[in-house]
Amino acid sequence: MGFALALGFVERGHSVTVWNRTASKAKPLEARGVRVASSVEDAIADAEIVVGNVNDYPTSAALLSPVARALRHKLFVQLATGTPRQAKEAAAWAREHEIRYLDGAIMATPNFIGQPGCTILYSGEKALFDESSSVFAALGGNALWVGADIGHASALDAAILIVLWGSLFGTWHAAAICEAEGFPLDAFASALGATMPVVEGALKDSLDRIAKRRFAADETTASSVDICHASARLIQEMSKEHRIHPGLTEALETIFGRATIAGRGADDVAAVYQGMRE
Ligand SMILES: NC(=O)c1ccc[n+]([C@@H]2O[C@H](COP(=O)([O-])OP(=O)(O)OC[C@H]3O[C@@H](n4cnc5c(N)ncnc54)[C@H](OP(=O)(O)O)[C@@H]3O)[C@@H](O)[C@H]2O)c1
Incomplete structure (x- = not known):
């Protein structure tokens, strides 16, 4: 450098x-x-x-x-x-x-x-x-x-890097699922590209909700904690079957679990954030 x-x-x-x-x-x-x-x-x-x-x-x-x-x-x-x-x-x-x-x-x-x-x-x-x-x-x-x-330069650096790391670890986990299921990685890459607008929308909406502490489900809620937690558990189950490293899915289960135990299942999925800081 x-x-x-x-x-x-x-x-x-x-x-x-x-x-x-x-x-x-x-x-x-x-x-x-x-x-x-x-x-x-x-x-x-x-x-x-x-x-x-x-x-x-x-x-x-x-x-x-x-x-x-x-x-x-x-x-x-x-x-x-x-x-x-x-x-x-x-x-x-x-x-x-x-x-x-x-x-x-x-x-x-x-x-x-x-x-x-x-x-x-x-x-x-x-x-x-x-x-x-x-x-x-x-x-x-x-x-x-x-x-x-x-x-603040270091804080923002860390904030942006953890988004990158989260995405990269997700991508590596995803590649392991695709390989284990025999799905070609180039086809995965194009499908991922096509869903990026949904991902970007979810990130922006989450940040807006966190800033305004708008965690209760409302008319713009796309997914609840319960529904996202259930899909994370399915990923954990299939990852176990394929003996994919459990680090990522266990982390998801820990944080989703906190929201569920706290009775936030019906809230907007952004409510999971509260478990990050408690
Ligand atoms: N590479 C990137 O993509 C990137 C992106 C953003 C930020 N950065 C940051 O930029 C900084 C440098 O990164 P880099 O990628 O250039 O790393 P690097 O290739 O490992 O270079 C490290 C530099 O630090 C020097 N150094 C290490 N220990 C030293 C010591 N005890 N005394 C004197 N000099 C020492 C090295 O000198 P020698 O040449 O003598 O070993 C070298 O000039 C890091 O803080 C990194 O996080 C890097």
């Missing part, structure tokens, strides 16, 4: 210096006009903006703590993936050392960096984001400031 970020900046005319622990990985960037520094301190010495993208926050902190004085008054943008708590801790450290700080989350794989469809989320002081937004535009067409709360 760091390689792609450096390329994104240099290809849009910015002067870029990189440091990487394994210098040989950064070396090919020299031919593209990037200066490869010999140390972290060397990399940040002349920088106006310092972008961090190592594997995680503790590594980043270990690398930057010894050079905190050199970062003073510069803008540091953390683009490693972390949690809202880690973002808050990093911001407190930055404040203590008079380092201007934005926290970011890259919602893309490296091949998307610099492309119009590349979304990167930023949180922290709006003025800091605004003053450098033309620089952030080098990394992709969709540089989004998501709020002054420094943890």
Whole structure:
């Protein structure tokens, strides 16, 4: 990812210096006009903006703590993936050392960096984001400031990723059902595509209901807790027959079960959400 970020900046005319622990990985960037520094301190010495993208926050902190004085008054943008708590801790450290700080989350794989469809989320002081937004535009067409709360980029990153993971795990479970039943995966892929509008509608409706706490069944309810729980149990039953890993179906049973025990069977299926936070 760091390689792609450096390329994104240099290809849009910015002067870029990189440091990487394994210098040989950064070396090919020299031919593209990037200066490869010999140390972290060397990399940040002349920088106006310092972008961090190592594997995680503790590594980043270990690398930057010894050079905190050199970062003073510069803008540091953390683009490693972390949690809202880690973002808050990093911001407190930055404040203590008079380092201007934005926290970011890259919602893309490296091949998307610099492309119009590349979304990167930023949180922290709006003025800091605004003053450098033309620089952030080098990394992709969709540089989004998501709020002054420094943890919000990480929070939104996690929220979107868990939707992705939920969908991927569902897809893997689905592929196992199809294979076990001898149904071709390419035909499954087309059928899945055709049902996407229904899935998207259900996601949006659920979010709206959760936000408004509108859990009782009403005239727009499409499915009740009971009917969805029953279909989840059928999937569990057929998955058991095919010895498919029970992790996903057991998780569904646990959460659906909470709604059923709480007497929410006749409610809109969005009522299951209450069991996620109790
Ligand atoms: N790849 C993606 O699709 C993607 C998408 C969104 C966000 N991100 C985030 O971007 C960050 C980097 O991801 P990546 O995919 O580039 O991972 P990666 O290929 O594993 O690279 C990790 C980077 O961290 C450095 N590093 C690890 N431990 C270190 C240490 N102890 N001291 C100094 N440097 C250290 C590595 O240096 P060496 O080269 O010397 O090992 C390398 O530059 C992660 O936080 C990731 O979650 C990645």
